[in-house]
Amino acid sequence: MTLKLQMLGTGGAFAKQYYNNNALIDDNGYTLMVDCGITAPMALHQLGATFNDIDAVLITHIHGDHVGGLEELAFITKLQYKRKLPLYIGEALVQPLWENTLRGGMYQEGQITSLDDIFDVHPLKPGVKTDISSGLSVELIQTRHIPGKSSYSLYLNERIFYSADMVFDPALLRTLVQDRGCEVILHECQLQGPGEVHTTLEELLSLPENIQERTYLMHYGDNAKDYIGKTGLMEFLEQQRIYEL
Numbered sequence: 586m587t588l589k590l591q592m593l594g595t596g597g598a599f600a601k602q603y604y605n606n607n608a609l610i611d612d613n614g615y616t617l618m619v620d621c622g623i624t625a626p627m628a629l630h631q632l633g634a635t636f637n638d639i640d641a642v643l644i645t646h647i648h649g650d651h652v653g654g655l656e657e658l659a660f661i662t663k664l665q666y667k668r669k670l671p672l673y674i675g676e677a678l679v680q681p682l683w684e685n686t687l688r689g690g691m692y693q694e695g696q697i698t699s700l701d702d703i704f705d706v707h708p709l710k711p712g713v714k715t716d717i718s719s720g721l722s723v724e725l726i727q728t729r730h731i732p733g734k735s736s737y738s739l740y741l742n743e744r745i746f747y748s749a750d751m752v753f754d755p756a757l758l759r760t761l762v763q764d765r766g767c768e769v770i771l772h773e774c775q776l777q778g779p780g781e782v783h784t785t786l787e788e789l790l791s792l793p794e795n796i797q798e799r800t801y802l803m804h805y806g807d808n809a810k811d812y813i814g815k816t817g818l819m820e821f822l823e824q825q826r827i828y829e830l
């Protein structure tokens with residue numbers, strides 16, 4: 586079952602040449618938005634699409650470049666399209682997403698007093714495969730990003746790994762490729778500096794060739810063009826380009 590991937594943006598949190606690293610995954614016309622950052626509404630508009638073209642949204646963690654556009658998405662779908670989008674999210678993030686991210690701007694006595702008033706919430710347990718549509722399943726894998734904050738990578742259709750934001754975890758990547766049939770790795774990539782909360786290009790270049798050759802890079806800085814030809818067997822994902830996976 587092939588999926589279509591279109592990155593709304595491929596930039597790191599504070600990139601200015603690229604939109605936030607958020608994705609559209611299409612399963613035969615069913616569209617899942619993975620993360621909805623500050624720039625996601627504009628990136629969607631640039632594609633000539635609206636939130637009404639989205640069938641569900643999945644959140645990997647609650648940094649602004651991954652949830653900063655959710656208030657607009659929620660208000661527009663509720664007030665303009667009279668819809669409650671399905672929201673797929675790690676169960677540990679349900680409460681902090683409402684209390685720490687959306688409540689301030691969205692709370693309205695008697696109208697909007699909980700996440701359930703704006704989304705059809707589907708809490709996900711890590712390690713449990715969940716069918717999102719007829720040809721799209723997701724398994725959350727808890728990965729390390731910011732100490733003390735929950736963050737999840739995705740395993741899609743038991744063959745596509747989507748890192749979201751995470752520090753380098755070569756053992757996980759090896760296990761996915763050697764033991765779980767992982768065919769494609771979509772991996773964040775910090776081009777410079779130590780990998781304190783992200784995975785660096787230097788770390789990814791230390792991976793064996795059989796992993797690099799199936800790895801595509803995303804969530805990168807504005808200077809990505811300086812690294813073309815310097816990413817081993819790995820390629821940069823281009824924002825807005827449609828990939829068949």
Ligand SMILES: Nc1ccn([C@@H]2O[C@@H]3COP(=O)(O)O[C@H]3[C@H]2O)c(=O)n1
Pocket residue numbers: 597598648649650731750781782
């Ligand atoms: N301990 C931290 C926490 C955050 N950050 C920066 O803030 C960004 C939040 O979005 P991100 O995409 O996870 O990238 C994080 C770091 O740039 C960081 O560099 N160190």
Ligand SMILES: [Zn+2]
Pocket residue numbers: 597598606648650651750804
């Ligand atoms: Zn990020």
Ligand SMILES: [Zn+2]
Pocket residue numbers: 646648730750
């Ligand atoms: Zn993050």
